[in-house]
Amino acid sequence: MTQTDEEFRAEARAWLEEHLSGEFAALKGLGGPGSEHVAHAERRGWDRHLAEHGWTCVGWPEEHGGRGLSLAQQVIWHEEYARAEAPARVNHLGEELLGPTLIAFGTSEQQERFLPRIRAVDELWCQGYSEPGAGSDLAAVSTKARLVSTSSTTEPEWVVDGQKVWTSMAHDADWIFVIARTEPGSRLHQGLSFLLVPMDQPGVEVRPIRQITGTSEFNEVFFTGARTAKDLVVGEPGDGWRVAMALLGFERGVSTLGQQLGFRRELGQVVATARRTGTYDDPVVRDRLAQAAVGLEVMRSNALRILSENLRGEGAARGQDNVAKLVWADWHKHLGELAMEVQGSAGLVAEEDGLTESQRLFLFTRADTIYGGSDEVQRTIIAERVLGLPREPRGTST
Template identity: 70%
Template sequence: MDLSYSAEDEAFRAEVRAFLEEALRGDFAELRGLGGPGRDHEAVEERLAWNRHLAEHGWTCVGWPTEHGGRGLSLSQQVIFHEEYARADAPARLNHLGEELLGPTLIAFGTPEQQQRFLPRIRAVEELWAQGYSEPGAGSDLANVQTRARLEDGPEGPQWVIDGQKVWTSNAHFSQWVFVLARTEPGSQRHHGLSFLLVPLDQEGVEARPIEQLTGGSEFNEVFLTGARTDADLVVGEPGQGWRVAMGLLGFERGVSVLGQVVGFARELRGVVDLARANGAIDDPLVRDRLADLAVELEVMRFNALRGLAAVTGGEDSAAGGGAASIFKLVWAAWHKRLGEVAMEVLGAAGLTARAAPYDLDEWQRLFLFARADSIYGGSDEVQRNILAERVLGLPREPKGV
């Protein structure tokens, strides 16, 4: 792995930095730092306008191939873009699920017609997407999906009719579409008989109910599908082969944007250090040691993320690359939870009460509370450990029904 950047890469970094510096002025300057995990309810319309401004200037879907409307950037340049975006404290993007997950999935598995229908609208941020994977009984155990779909003749041709419930569906309350993993073969079990469907949210038969979180936001939703419909040709891949597509999408979930995530973590750590200096907590040697440990671990995390990306780019999958994606998920989730705990230690007694009634939390309280979920969403710790044990170390599979 070569950690150096070429002169071309550094010129690209200067281009990204200059654009963001110029763009994040005026009304957009007020959006710095808004959004993100636990805060996706913030300034939705304003951030949507920002996302569309990025699109107008060619700064969405930068890693997509040029033939699909992207910039076709190299891995190093994609890393640079996400790092500079995070360093600029630019607002969290609303179209992450479309741009980073569904778009690459359609490029890899979709038909030309599906690509022509959806990719330009994702790139232009004209349509936002939600993810319909988890269910009340199929969260970490995604293969237990019970949502069902059947083909029926409709007035405008054959359609999939979908019944079931999804949960933890991020931003479904303001998205236009959701990609749904549903069981389409009666009597099928586990990974078999599932299909990957593209479903419009604005229709009868779809109800999204926001779930209020400990942090006060409601970015997650329960989504109830009762006779919801989508056209028969809006299945990605072959019917009944949706598990392969769903797993392909999850592979894109831990792409180059994780380097931007690490930059965001570094900013949070600097904020906790500044807080400790301001209130005197830095004078406690135990606090200093914990902050130093976090700083060292974060740098190691960054290098491991780069190593994992280099392995995957070289043609290795997660298992062949030593389970890099699963290892990284376990490491950053544990690190971020510890950061939240140290932040509360630095705050001391002030961290136990809200800033104002009824429930006005500061950024460190939100960090602590939301970070409790880091080891669950995006692949729970238990599932990541099973992946590493079974697919990387070759240990026996976990007994079923125990």
């Protein structure tokens, strides 16, 4: 850690301590997976406050409105943000995923149109990848888009028909980035395009999915003749697979450390509950808590190693992202189980105003091994593409 990095840490810590006060003090620790509905409007106000002071998009190049922070400084920012118990951000999909994708693949017109609004938290985004028949298997998408001219004097538009599912926060989003099949008759990853589609139009319907937690942060999104401009395709038409995979690479970048720091806060809450209820005195519980702490340190070290390799241009070894997904999903699911166990019988009863944090953690983490690529799919990818084992049968002929 350089002197410059230490000075940056002091700057970030001091700013957070000063500004997480007054109207924003009550937001500490709010939001995040399973709790995205909590104080959403207020947290968006906090995000806009961050933007006004230059604390959004900190890793973006300066020419695109960011701070151009080094990897080490981005890690420091995530660490200090978590240490301060600052609220979960509402603009993750725009800032951490779409923004870097537009910087890498977008036209100058697309960058000028969208990046300032993402940085200022003026427009929120959602991700149109998964479908009822294409969850972890993204290449199986069936949503279609075609260029249609309404008259000889107007530019053609993309007309989108299909369905997406498990679309996080679609009900609050202004735009959605969509993987759609734009070449009739194409199969698998061929003929896909990466489109930017406005949500506020007659051809888009959002249906919330009520979860076991009682909340609805996931949605189904139906496109029936939805339209978007011809030039709102990122990359070339038919090259959407490459763009989509690059976006997933950004998803597994430095922001994963922010996720793990959220895990650290959750683990701290579980330990505090165990001490309060007396279950901490059980040697078996203490051993499981210790294992959880060790597992968290292993995940952090592995994430830093992968990020460092990418920064040096070496590229992480094939399959490491899949292994990382397996590890954190299993770890988090078991933390949810441990959170319930340390509560004892009190954990079986909901409070009058809803679920406790431990109950919500337990219920939401049931999905960790499914969303973002199920454990089964991750293991199949590792087996076939990394270890070179025989391919899993894809069906039998009759």
